[in-house]
Amino acid sequence: MRMSRYFLPILKETPAEAQIVSHRLMLRAGMIKQASAGIYSWLPLGFKVLRRLEDIVHEEQIRAGHNPMLMPTLQSADLWRESGRYEDYGEEMLRITDRHGRDMLYGPTNEELITDIFRGHVQSYKDLPLTLYHIQWKFRDERRPRFGVMRGREFFMKDGYNFDVSKEAALHAYNRHMVSYLRTYERMGLKAIPMRADSGPIGGDDTHEFLVLADTGESEVFYDSAILDLKLGDRDVDYDNWDQCSAIKDEWTTPYARTDETHNEARFAEVPEAHRKSSRGIEVGQIFYFGTKYSDAMNAKVVNEEGAHVPVHMGSHGIGVSRLVGAIIEASHDDNGIIWPESVAPFKVGIVNLKQGSEEADGACEALYKELNAKGLEPIYDDRNERAGAKFATMDLIGIPWRITVGPRGLKNGVVELTSRKTGESVEVTPEEAVARCEAIYADV
Numbered sequence: 001m002r003m004s005r006y007f008l009p010i011l012k013e014t015p016a017e018a019q020i021v022s023h024r025l026m027l028r029a030g031m032i033k034q035a036s037a038g039i040y041s042w043l044p045l046g047f048k049v050l051r052r053l054e055d056i057v058h059e060e061q062i063r064a065g066h067n068p069m070l071m072p073t074l075q076s077a078d079l080w081r082e083s084g085r086y087e088d089y090g091e092e093m094l095r096i097t098d099r100h101g102r103d104m105l106y107g108p109t110n111e112e113l114i115t116d117i118f119r120g121h122v123q124s125y126k127d128l129p130l131t132l133y134h135i136q137w138k139f140r141d142e143r144r145p146r147f148g149v150m151r152g153r154e155f156f157m158k159d160g161y162n163f164d165v166s167k168e169a170a171l172h173a174y175n176r177h178m179v180s181y182l183r184t185y186e187r188m189g190l191k192a193i194p195m196r197a198d199s200g201p202i203g204g205d206d207t208h209e210f211l212v213l214a215d216t217g218e219s220e221v222f223y224d225s226a227i228l229d230l231k232l233g234d235r236d237v238d239y240d241n242w243d244q245c246s247a248i249k250d251e252w253t254t255p256y257a258r259t260d261e262t263h264n265e266a267r268f269a270e271v272p273e274a275h276r277k278s279s280r281g282i283e284v285g286q287i288f289y290f291g292t293k294y295s296d297a298m299n300a301k302v303v304n305e306e307g308a309h310v311p312v313h314m315g316s317h318g319i320g321v322s323r324l325v326g327a328i329i330e331a332s333h334d335d336n337g338i339i340w341p342e343s344v345a346p347f348k349v350g351i352v353n354l355k356q357g358s359e360e361a362d363g364a365c366e367a368l369y370k371e372l373n374a375k376g377l378e379p380i381y382d383d384r385n386e387r388a389g390a391k392f393a394t395m396d397l398i399g400i401p402w403r404i405t406v407g408p409r410g411l412k413n414g415v416v417e418l419t420s421r422k423t424g425e426s427v428e429v430t431p432e433e434a435v436a437r438c439e440a441i442y443a444d445v
């Protein structure tokens with residue numbers, strides 16, 4: 001992409017309405033624009049990051065054996081009356097009436113709709129286990145939408161639902177989701193800690209929230225710092241292996257980690273003092289096992305191996321995809337702007353031309369641009385007639401992990417400068433070497 005053609009409405013002033021750094025940076029970097037309270041347009045740069053996160057979520061869900069699909073945003077109230085949640089959900093639900101006077105709603109979540117799909121098509125244990133998910137816009141009429149995309153009213157969420165013949169099988173699905181979520185967050189360059197949580201309006205006994213530590217988080221969290229050392233890495237996970245998934249779940253849930261809702265002082269006191277930490281956290285996902293709550297209410301049964309009709313065991317699992325864009329920025333920024341982890345960066349490499357209009361510099365930049373594109377290294381080329389300082393500031397603000405700076409002085413010696421956004425370190429290398437290094441860096445991402 002050429003900066004001269006890119007819609008990147010950068011703000012010079014720090015927007016007064018933004019209270020936290022991710023919101024400020026998303027506005028300043030031209031990623032989003034508020035449409036109305038808690039509702040945002042995703043401008044090209046923000047949209048690109050959102051898509052990157054969506055891609056990672058899809059890849060990890062499919063790896064775990066789950067089925068992607070797409071349900072609508074608008075739902076009929078009838079299904080929610082069946083489950084009893086039409087009244088229970090309260091003012092967070094946006095209720096709509098169509099021209100025929102039918103009650104509709106903008107989905108805040110999809111347990112009812114998915115259970116209806118399931119009961120219409122699945123009758124036998126032979127079709128289980130089954131997990132269906134989608135990534136779709138949700139609407140919750142939050143009392144206090146704030147912090148930009150972190151607590152929006154309209155937000156983008158992955159929600160998945162597992163159907164199993166028994167509690168044991170459903171608990172494996174729970175563990176499998178935990179593992180796939182850990183891997184998803186790790187790939188996004190985040191440390192998200194599973195913490196025992198309260199089940200809220202979804203209902204159920206077993207539930208964990210995933211929290212990213214950040215001073216601006218809305219939750220108060222208490223944890224054993226040993227959990228920060230855990231890493232899934234490139235372990236070979238077999239998602240059908242009950243023992244392996246269960247062992248990984250145990251590994252991550254044995255160290256103490258809870259939100260204030262489930263915090264237990266006595267248990268916390270057992271953690272060695274040097275490891276006892278409390279801070280703030282951002283909830284970026286949650287998994288639930290809720291048994292037969294919806295299948296009982298909506299009569300979703302399967303025939304089991306013994307020939308008996310039994311209500312199907314279910315769980316639901318959510319990742320806040322749009323909130324994650326903000327959470328990643330909260331976790332990774334400095335005074336100059338965003339620092340994207342390589343795996344989610346909107347562009348992989350930035351090219352800064354120090355002397356736009358000079359035949360030499362333009363030629364070298366064009367060649368680099370072509371080469372990086374050919375290698376799938378998605379460059380953004382600042383080809384505007386701007387001062388060098390302004391170009392650097394833009395690249396830093398929008399957080400491109402690697403920058404190649406091209407100027408007449410370096411070119412005289414056959415070199416360009418390759419700079420890391422994270423460390424600020426630069427090396428002088430030939431243009432070919434700069435491309436080769438970027439290729440090597442991104443091959444590991």
Ligand code: ATP
Pocket residue numbers: 109140142149150151152153154155156157200283284285286318319320321322323
């Ligand atoms: P919260 O406690 O933050 O209101 P929740 O527990 O009600 O969230 P879930 O039903 O668990 O939310 O939804 C799954 C995920 O969707 C959450 O973990 C969060 O990351 C995201 N999410 C929920 N509400 C919002 C919102 N208003 N704006 C952006 N993301 C949200």
Ligand code: MG
Pocket residue numbers: 209283285286
């Ligand atoms: Mg939640």
